[in-house]
Amino acid sequence: MRWLRFTHQGQPTLGLLQDGQVLLHRGLPWAAPEATGESVALADIPPSAWLPPVQPGQIIGLWNNFRAAAEKNGWAAPAEPLYFLKSPHCATGHGQAIPAAPAEVGRVAYEGELALVIGRPAYRIQREEAAACLFGCTVANDVTAMELLNRDASFAQWSRAKSLPGFGALGPWVDTDFQPATATLHTRVGGRERQNYALADMFFPPEELVWRISQELPLRPGDVILCGTSLGVLPMKPGTLVEVEIAGLGVLANTYG
Template sequence: MKIIRYLADSRVHYGLAEPEGRIERLAAAPWETLQPSGHIDDLSTVRLLTPIERPRVFGLGYNYRAHSQEVGKASPAIPVLFMKPSTAVIGPGDSIVYPSDGENIHFEGELTVVIGKQARHVSEQDALSYVLGYTCGNDVSDRVLQRRESEFGCLLAGKGYDTFAPIGPVIATDLDPSNLSIITRVNGAVRQDGNTADLVFSVAQIIAYLSKYMTLLPGDMIMTGTPAGVGPIKVGDTIDVEIEGIGVLSNNVIAAADMEP
């Protein structure tokens, strides 16, 4: 099934996206229940939102072998972790804001895991049972600032600008995260063409590792790393991240000066 979060009748709802543009509205948040409320919405009349409101977002660096090779890094021995603030998260169709002082901003298409129930000290064997589903993500990154931070062993501001975490459009359940095609296009041209089979650390390994040190909560999101082919974006670009079984996350890029006050 495909779970969406959307605006209808001036209120935010969760629902199940069905064929022919029908949405079966849910009675509560999807990690509480998947019981329908009995109300049907029309997809053409609603606005899709990011699948979770202001989630905690965990990210992984160098988690695709081919990407590590293209940047001249060895594959890591343990997951390389960072976090993106909840204020960085935007939804499908929202705009990525290019910073006024930005010099080299990159896209990074990523499979994103959505946690469905509280997880602590989870085994690798049980880890996937804590997953609600999967969605598309774009780990937008300021490379100049990222490199400056990395020299001192930290990674936050270069990943954490407002709008630097587009996520959506749906949460797809019942997928095998170990073998999914992931394609990123810039203005229609393919820039990344990878597969989650190239992950250094699997989704199950990532969840087990994180839950060893901290409690994962329903609605937490994990950006699992990006395939080879990352590159710069500019104002006016449209970035599409397409993942097999999920769909397409599309966002355009605007200048900071174009934002409404």
């Protein structure tokens, strides 16, 4: 099942995608939403109408979660997930422009990633419960202000560098049946491929991330976990179209600036 959100008749609306049609619903996708009986064609949703597929209470991002990137950069394999928090207010949807950061922020980079969406409360759960707490997957661009991150040598500013408006692009939908173990992620910048990596290269795969993070942070339905990125991260120029595609899941497209 693929759930998406968009603006319809001036209101945020939940939709279920089936055979090119979006069936409108009321409620939340993980809480028995009610069909309204209305539908619109997917092709008729204008780019400006797309919303993030969920409204996260938390956005949790992983650092150093891919073996290839760790090997190239000389990073040690992590003993546990290394994560930071992004402001949920930085979330934006497929098709939306990511506002260019002020010049004083410095260079800004794309990071194509797999995102996990929580569907049940999870706090100090057992490892075998993690799969049931995972509602589905979506595509993410975890945008980063590269120079701002380490501008102050005494304090790495992860949340600040990751939370500017639009820096949490998500979409186009949440797929409840997607299996990431055999999938590959591709990021295209201005039509040129910059990232191409297998999701199976993670140190901590999705269900393990849910389990481990829940030991410390209470997770709630709608929360998002960004699984981290791999090789190919580079700065973007204003006006650049960035497309993050995960085979079998979808394409998230946003213009920076």
